[in-house]
Amino acid sequence: MTEEIFRRDGYAFEFEARVLSVDGEEVELDITAFYPGGGGQVCDTGTIRGLEVTEVFYKKDRIIHKVKGSDLKKDDTVWCSVDWDRRYDLMMGHTGEHLLFGSLRRQVPELSINKIFISPDSKYVIVDRDVSWEDVRKALLFANQAIRDNLPITKALMDRDDPELEKVRIKKERIPEGEVVSVVSIGGIDLSACSGLHVMETGELEMLFVDRKVSAGKEGVAIHFRVGNDAKDSAMALANVCLQASDAAESKPEDLVRAVSNLRAESETLRKTSGSFVKKQIMELVPTTIGGVDVVGGVFPLVERSVLSDAAEAYKVSGKVCVLVSSGDSTSVMISSGTEKIDCRDVLSKVLAEFGGRGGGKPDFAQGGVADAAAETVFSRLMDEVASRLQLIN
Numbered sequence: 001m002t003e004e005i006f007r008r009d010g011y012a013f014e015f016e017a018r019v020l021s022v023d024g025e026e027v028e029l030d031i032t033a034f035y036p037g038g039g040g041q042v043c044d045t046g047t048i049r050g051l052e053v054t055e056v057f058y059k060k061d062r063i064i065h066k067v068k069g070s071d072l073k074k075d076d077t078v079w080c081s082v083d084w085d086r087r088y089d090l091m092m093g094h095t096g097e098h099l100l101f102g103s104l105r106r107q108v109p110e111l112s113i114n115k116i117f118i119s120p121d122s123k124y125v126i127v128d129r130d131v132s133w134e135d136v137r138k139a140l141l142f143a144n145q146a147i148r149d150n151l152p153i154t155k156a157l158m159d160r161d162d163p164e165l166e167k168v169r170i171k172k173e174r175i176p177e178g179e180v181v182s183v184v185s186i187g188g189i190d191l192s193a194c195s196g197l198h199v200m201e202t203g204e205l206e207m208l209f210v211d212r213k214v215s216a217g218k219e220g221v222a223i224h225f226r227v228g229n230d231a232k233d234s235a236m237a238l239a240n241v242c243l244q245a246s247d248a249a250e251s252k253p254e255d256l257v258r259a260v261s262n263l264r265a266e267s268e269t270l271r272k273t274s275g276s277f278v279k280k281q282i283m284e285l286v287p288t289t290i291g292g293v294d295v296v297g298g299v300f301p302l303v304e305r306s307v308l309s310d311a312a313e314a315y316k317v318s319g320k321v322c323v324l325v326s327s328g329d330s331t332s333v334m335i336s337s338g339t340e341k342i343d344c345r346d347v348l349s350k351v352l353a354e355f356g357g358r359g360g361g362k363p364d365f366a367q368g369g370v371a372d373a374a375a376e377t378v379f380s381r382l383m384d385e386v387a388s389r390l391q392l393i394n
Contacts, residue, residue, distance in 0.1 A: 002063045005033040006044075010091055010197040013046075013082035019072050027065045027072055032056075033082050036063050039196030040116035041094050046082040048072070053080075086120055087197070089228075093118040094196040095153060095186070096208050096227040097125050099146060102190030103139035104131060104223075113169075114219050118196070124224040126216045131223065136210050143208045150203035151187035158183050168193055207231040211238060278303050282311040287320060291390035293339050297323030297383055299375045305332065309367075312336035316364055321390075323382050327375035333359065333382065334367045341390060351382050 002020070005012050017029040027048065034056040037043035043056040048067050055066040072078065097116050105111045108131055115126040131139075158165055158181045168183050169192035175181060184194045186202065199205065209231035216222040226234045242253055251259035278300055287294035296315060300308070303326045312334045315322035319338035326332040333352065335344040344366035348359040352368050355378060359368015370378055 001061070002029055003031040004063070005031060006035045006197060009033075010035075010087075010199075013084045013087060015080050017048075017078055017080055019074055019076040019078060022070065022072050022074055025066050025068065025070045026059075027067045027070055028062055029065065029078075029080070032063055032065070033080070034063070034065060035082075035087070035090075035197055039094065039194045040097070041090055041118040041196040042120075044082045044087055044090075046080065048080045049076075049078040088199075089120055090118055091197045091199050092205055092227045093123040094194075095198040095202070096205055096225060097123065098184060098186055098190045098192060098194070098198070099143050099202065099205070100139065100208060100210070100223070100225055101125055101127075102186060103143040103146070104135065106142060106189075107131070107135040107139050115216075122224070123226065124222045126219050126222045128220045130213070130221045133213075136213075136223070140208060140210060146187060146189055147202045147205050147208060149187075150201050151189070153198050153200055153202065154185045155198070156183050156185070157181065165193075167191060207235070209235045211235075279307050279311055282307075282324065283314065290387050291341070293341060293390055294320040295323070295383070295386060295390070296320055297325075297379065299325045299327060299379045301327045301375075305334075305367075308332070308334050312365065321386055323379065323386060325375045325379040325382070331357075331370040331373055331375045331378050332367070333357075333369065333378060334365075335382065335386075336365045337363070342386060347382065347385050347389070351378070351385050354381065 005015060012033045015031060015033050017031045020028040020030050034044045034046065034053065035041070036056045036058050045055070046053050048065060049072065051070060051072070052068040053065050054068050057064055097118060101113055104127070111131065112128045113125060114128055117124055158168075160175050160177065160179050160181055165181065169190065170181065175193070181193050182195055183191065184198055185191050206228045208225060208227055210223055210225045211234045212224045214222050214224070242256060246253045246256050249256060249259040249263065282298065282300065285296040285298055287296045289295075308324045308326060312322045312324055313336060316336035316338045321339065321342050322334075322336045324334045333348065335348055337344050340363075343363045345361050345363055348361065348366040348368050352359045352370060355370045355373040357368055357370030357373070359366055361367055
């Protein structure tokens with residue numbers, strides 16, 4: 001059984017150990033400071049006798065170190081070193097997660113946590129509902145004051161059946177009977193069961209900052225955060241973006257949200273007006289009769305897909321063939337047909353392939369796109385293909 005130094009001292013990162021077993025690159029030691037991951041925190045990396053440790057994990061009740069190019073042997077005495085900068089970043093991140101969630105729950109008491117993830121590249125907490133940016137702002141004010149107050153962070157072991165666990169944030173159903181629970185306390189802000197590694201005082205975090213919120217699907221909303229110098233750099237970068245956006249919107253920074261809301265409202269009005277106008281244009285296209293079939297088509301820049309599809313559907317119902325192309329960052333294409341003489345899917349696949357594009361659909365309606373091709377050129381080729389097929393049939 002490996003003695004787990006990290007359980008009692010997260011700051012220990014160099015140690016001497018004896019090799020218990022070797023299986024290829026999988027090495028077991030009699031003592032280790034390498035954290036094998038848990039509580040949402042990824043595992044440590046580092047070196048054993050100068051060889052790179054790429055992964056650390058539990059295999060049943062054993063801690064396995066994956067050592068790249070291992071030539072270690074059983075009973076070897078080895079000097080081991082955890083990548084301290086990486087470890088400390090993870091400790092700060094895990095502590096930051098506790099502080100952030102505890103601060104958010106002061107603003108949204110019903111908030112619950114579904115998942116956390118702490119790695120060098122990404123740190124986030126997934127909560128069960130969206131949280132307003134105003135609540136995030138208030139939570140960060142509270143959390144960063146706690147950092148300035150340099151509150152102590154302590155760890156205690158409690159029995160699973162200890163009645164005091166009622167005060168702890170814990171998913172008790174996941175704890176086996178008779179298990180000892182590790183409980184982490186951050187001042188009076190957060191008290192939770194956690195097996196991860198943490199710093200000793202909130203002041204070590206220096207700063208906590210939330211830089212984005214994204215949907216996590218059925219799990220809820222992922223709130224991404226940063227700590228330390230990374231938080232400071234991110235805050236400055238986003239503040240600069242805000243100032244640039246204020247200039248572009250011709251507003252004061254404090255009025256930017258209202259200015260953007262007004263611009264969005266104006267844009268939506270213009271979009272609806274433009275859509276109605278373009279749809280009217282499309283429906284007034286003069287058809288060309290080829291082989292007894294009326295064919296209509298045209299190129300329309302920056303048109304919403306719904307406008308094109310509604311028009312294409314209307315022409316299909318009337319028995320016509322319709323070719324519509326929209327130009328923008330890329331070229332979008334729709335073809336509909338009210339006659340069996342034209343297989344839209346076949347026409348589209350053939351023509352778009354010539355331009356490196358792709359599409360699909362049904363014989364009476366198909367759509368696709370091309371990344372790098374002139375809309376007029378694609379439209380002309382589609383119309384030629386439709387015409388040649390209708391002329392060939394007749």
